[in-house]
Amino acid sequence: MKWIHVKAIFESNDIPLAEELVSDIFFGLGLQGVVCQIPMDAPPEGFASDAVEVSDETYVSGYLPDSDTSMEIIEKIREKAEELQSKSEGLQSQSGLYINIVIKTEIVDQEDWAEAWKSFFYVTRITEHIVVKPEWRTFAPHQKDIVIEIDPGMAFGTGTHPTTAMCVALIEKYLMPADTFLDVGTGSGILMIAGAKLGARRLCGIDNDEVAVEVACQNLEKNAIDPDRYHVEKNTLDIYLAENQPPPKFDIVTANIISEVIIEILGDIKKSLSDGGTVILSGIIREKEGIVLAALEEYGFSIAEIRYEGEWVAIAAKL
Numbered sequence: 608m609k610w611i612h613v614k615a616i617f618e619s620n621d622i623p624l625a626e627e628l629v630s631d632i633f634f635g636l637g638l639q640g641v642v643c644q645i646p647m648d649a650p651p652e653g654f655a656s657d658a659v660e661v662s663d664e665t666y667v668s669g670y671l672p673d674s675d676t677s678m679e680i681i682e683k684i685r686e687k688a689e690e691l692q693s694k695s696e697g698l699q700s701q702s703g704l705y706i707n708i709v710i711k712t713e714i715v716d717q718e719d720w721a722e723a724w725k726s727f728f729y730v731t732r733i734t735e736h737i738v739v740k741p742e743w744r745t746f747a748p749h750q751k752d753i754v755i756e757i758d759p760g761m762a763f764g765t766g767t768h769p770t771t772a773m774c775v776a777l778i779e780k781y782l783m784p785a786d787t788f789l790d791v792g793t794g795s796g797i798l799m800i801a802g803a804k805l806g807a808r809r810l811c812g813i814d815n816d817e818v819a820v821e822v823a824c825q826n827l828e829k830n831a832i833d834p835d836r837y838h839v840e841k842n843t844l845d846i847y848l849a850e851n852q853p854p855p856k857f858d859i860v861t862a863n864i865i866s867e868v869i870i871e872i873l874g875d876i877k878k879s880l881s882d883g884g885t886v887i888l889s890g891i892i893r894e895k896e897g898i899v900l901a902a903l904e905e906y907g908f909s910i911a912e913i914r915y916e917g918e919w920v921a922i923a924a925k926l
């Protein structure tokens with residue numbers, strides 16, 4: 608099978624915001640293995656020289672299966688990039704954002720994709736003590752570091768996306784040792800691994816995508832999480848709760864999914880939370896923050912904390 612490697616090389620006066628806006632285009636159009644690259648002069652302390660890329664280009668890249676529709680998708684990427692560019696020209700006087708994007712594509716075959724993908728994924732410190740490390744990179748952790756080894760394969764969740772990083776940071780803050788943990792939309796299993804390494808007693812992950820379930824299980828195993836502590840299944844939350852009566856209760860529930868899905872499943876999230884439990888929601892874009900907050904209020908949650916990164920919002924709320 609052949610894949611198309613799409614690279615959006617950009618220049619901007621606000622790199623984090625530009626990175627968010629460009630990666631949104633890639634995620635929104637379903638590209639896989641999306642990574643962001645920001646130039647770095649030298650590896651930071653503790654990072655082996657192969658752990659971070661030292662490059663002078665700033666870009667977001669991802670992969671598309673080479674099919675009848677791939678040219679159409681690439682055209683949409685170009686259109687959205689141009690739209691963003693012209694909007695930023697219009698915005699320049701208001702927000703001060705400048706962005707210039709060049710789209711490049713290249714065809715790679717299946718094996719190359721597997722290897723090429725890996726070459727774009729580096730060690731990332733996502734909180735003061737939590738580091739995500741692709742299993743093929745070298746990294747010397749500090750004494751207090753918690754290292755999550757990940758091979759996301761075709762599933763979402765490298766840790767480099769702000770929606771995941773904000774979730775991990777909120778888990779680190781709100782999870783108490785021996786808590787029970789449910790991750791709805793587990794993807795690569797990264798949040799479950801963070802939960803397990805931060806001391807969760809029992810963990811459950813559900814995802815409606817079979818590939819994600821396989822990848823999550825592999826990653827949990829790679830991180831030496833005791834299989835007696837966790838369970839991952841292909842399911843949706845409503846069916847999971849209907850199949851398990853009385854519904855199991857969890858101290859922490861995470862859902863890094865788009866706002867519309869979060870709102871749709873909020874009633875079921877409430878059913879699966881223990882009294883005093885915490886829900887951590889991410890994947891919310893700023894313009895949807897209001898409707899998610901309104902839904903939380905309607906279900907009787909109180910907001911513990913809201914975090915922002917670029918265009919993204921993550922919320923911790925309590926029952």
Ligand SMILES: C[S@@+](CC[C@H](N)C(=O)[O-])C[C@H]1O[C@@H](n2cnc3c(N)ncnc32)[C@H](O)[C@@H]1O
Binds near residue numbers: 763765766
């Ligand atoms: C943005 S990814 C998050 C992955 C990972 N938890 C993270 O934080 O990086 C969202 C995941 O939710 C899954 N998903 C989407 N809608 C879902 C639903 N209604 N029920 C269960 N999983 C869902 C997708 O298959 C995908 O793996």
